Amino acid sequence: MTAGQRRPERRAAVLGSPIAHSLSPVLHRAAYQALGLDGWSYDRFEIDEDTLPGFLGDLPEGDWAGLSLTMPLKRAVIPLLDEISETAASVEAVNTVVFTDDGRRTGDNTDIPGMLAALRERGVEKVDRAAVLGAGATASSALAALSRICTGPVTAYVRSEARAAEMRQWGERLAVEVATADWADAAFAFSAPLVVATTPAGTTDALAASVPDLPGTLFDVLYEPWPTRLAAAWADRGGAVVGGLDLLVHQAVLQVERMTGHTPAPLEAMRQAGERALRGRTAEG
Structure with a gap:
């Protein structure tokens, strides 16, 4: 971090492999902007089952609000968590990790x-x-x-x-x-x-x-x-x-609410951001 940069108030990210084309950063950043969470950041990291434990272990306590997980991590993360919701347990899949104030890692499934x-x-x-x-x-x-x-x-x-x-x-x-x-x-x-x-x-x-x-x-x-x-x-x-964008947006809305505590999350702002991103990809193609 260079001089003059503002330290993010809280961090979040999406993990998976492959992850380069994930729309999650677009959706979550749009939510932060609409909610006025100027100090929040959301990134993406290429992580697989082998590198997941080390990534979680190296996260600075207190900096991170949560993680979104895609394949192949939805099942692999479960043994690394302190608890998971009934919804996640029902399908043995976690796509959302929230870090609580007391340092616990809780897993949920917002896909369902x-x-x-x-x-x-x-x-x-x-x-x-x-x-x-x-x-x-x-x-x-x-x-x-x-x-x-x-x-x-x-x-x-x-x-x-x-x-x-x-x-x-x-x-x-x-x-x-x-x-x-x-x-x-x-x-x-x-x-x-x-x-x-x-x-x-x-x-x-x-x-x-x-x-x-x-x-x-x-x-x-x-x-x-x-x-x-x-x-x-x-x-x-x-x-x-x-469509899949409908699913992606609605599950991301629930992730934003769980990670930030702000309810309701800005559904339309997130949807519009996702649509713009997909149009841009189509134009590039």
Whole structure:
């Protein structure tokens, strides 16, 4: 720190690998600006499972307010924390660490309530059945969210029996009625009133041609590139679409509130900052 620089009042950051394209700094910094937290800073660090313990151990006590975590750290961080919330424990995933005034490290998961908030914003509060495309870590968070709003079965479309077994186990753990089906039949998912796509970029492109007229709601967790072919086809056929930026913003809102103590966090300012950043990336591309 050079002479004349103001020492940050509190620090926060996002950790993960890879992390270079994370939008979290854009969202959190926009929140700090809107809240008038001029002394707060938010950075990004390339950290994996091997370097995480050393990074946490070297943090100066009292300087740091919290951390956002992305893959592959959401599970690896758990043994390094003093406590985690019930929400985080339900899916064995922590995406938020808050440092308390007494020096404790507490873990939470804002992905699950962020999903619910994003759906609620689009008018989806209850469904009688749903479908999930994919079976990774995001799919388990989707099941946790669906456990709170879906009154009937959830069908997970997966590529292997091992993945199917994992989803059924998550269903039992989360008290969700989970049926599994082969990925080759994924187009049948589109009859459900809510479809959650949790797969990597490009995976659902071939399904775009199978979207029916007037489908229900699609929650596609990707935000870049956007729209995905599936999301574009869904909107073209009159369906409601919730995107990955919606999820990212809503979970970041909850992180800001937990780390700063300021409630409510500035949702619209954060959303607009995220949209500007994505437009800028598209223009550069």
